[in-house]
Amino acid sequence: MKLRELIDGLDIVSMDADPDTEVTALVADSRRVTPGAVFVAVRGYESDGHRFIPAAVAAGAAVVIGEEAPEGTPAVIVSDSRRAMAVAAGNFYGNPSRRMRMIGVTGTNGKTTTTNLIKRVLEETLQVKVGLIGTNRNMIGDEEFETDRTTPDCLELQALLSEMEKAGCEYVVMEVSSHALSLDRVYGIRFYQGIFTNLTEDHLDFHKTMDAYAQAKAKLFTMCDTAIINIDDPWSDTMIKAATGRVYKYSARSNEADLTARDIKLHANSVSFCALMTGKLEKIRLGIPGMFSVYNALAATASALSAGVTVDKVRASLASCSGVKGRAEVVPTDTDYTVLIDYAHTPDALENILKTVRDFTKGRVIVLFGCGGDRDPIKRPIMGAIAERLADYVIVTSDNPRTERPEEIISQITAGITGTDKPVDVICDRREAIAHGLRIAGPGDTLVLAGKGHETYQEIDHVKYHLDEREVVAEALKNAKAM
16 A cells, blocks of 8 residues: 555645555554554553654654654654544555444443344344444454454554455444544544433543533534434433434433333343334334343334334344343352342443342342442442442442552442441452352342453453453352352
8 A cells, every 4th residue: 555545534734755655554553563564653641652753663664644753754744643543544444434334332331232232133134244343342243352442443443344344244333432432443434323322420530521421422423324312311412412414313201202112011031112113013022131121122123223124123133132241141050049240330330230130139139349440430439329229238349440459449439338227248359259249149139240241350450360250150159069
């Protein structure tokens, strides 16, 4: 590829490089520079890539793209190097998103389940191959890959989209995080659909205010042809105002929506409702419990209907769908109580899963949870208060403390637990806490392990230690039987 092709569409301030330079690679990490590569210098939160321009040139970088460069460096100076990197990444990989239908799902909760439901419904009803990009896995058709973050950076993303196109994907369904939108990881991509699930307190360590968090989410709807919005959420107006294309509304409450759930029934292992739309009424069933599953099913239904799928085909497909790993996942235990793993790590998600469990639990609801370190500390006492209010027994432990002291995080959680006569245990070690939860669980109880979900590690001081709660439960029960 020639440099002129790579920089097509960039907001160029000045250029001191030969446009016919042959480009062999595009990188944003000076340690990954190879001869002939173009190095993009990006200002980050921890370091400034412009500091590493000399190292990149010494390693063989043919050209630098950045907002500044040392004199004499072959460079393309741009107004915003983050956006420049996103556009250049698309160019480098041939802009694969333009030949696939991109569906982006954003919101605090429900993204993972919703994207998985949409993928399943589209594949079954349209007989197409669908790519999936999400929190716990990326998929090309049936092939699965592990992932480290909700939305990859733009270089990884464009490379992945290129592979999806080569594999024959016609649709890509992806979770679009507020970080990805704020940091322009998806800049330059046009979405066929953008879907809003909900907005609750999270990531305020990064966004600072709920309004800023909402505005970040709303960016998606300036980039899509159809905005599919949950109008039951208080922040839905922000999303609708941002939308530049068609707006399709869904709701479990309002008759003003294009798609409304009526006659909702919540069961121990499923939900059912009547999907009401113009001139049609269809009974929908999804084998995942909880009111949040009604909203996830509505979002998936709205997406499929907007893609031209008939509602009867959507109904048949959703009826055969099961849950996602780490989302209201029941762990096989062969005990007279239930152990459930859920990714709930925000106040709203914790409240949702505890209310769901309460609906089918005959005994006590026991919740075990912590809060992540180096993340929004405001939500910690709020989650403590929710656990106290909705559970019968609370066990506070560690999640991913990262660089914070686990004891300090726990003290902030317990600050929200005041004046209760319910049992509240504090056990810092998560393995020990799980073993304790299993010991105290009795007939008819449900033990909710909240926060880790699909994760199989615990991050402490920048190191990820293996911790799969399914294995921890199995080992603890085995040890208990051996005693």
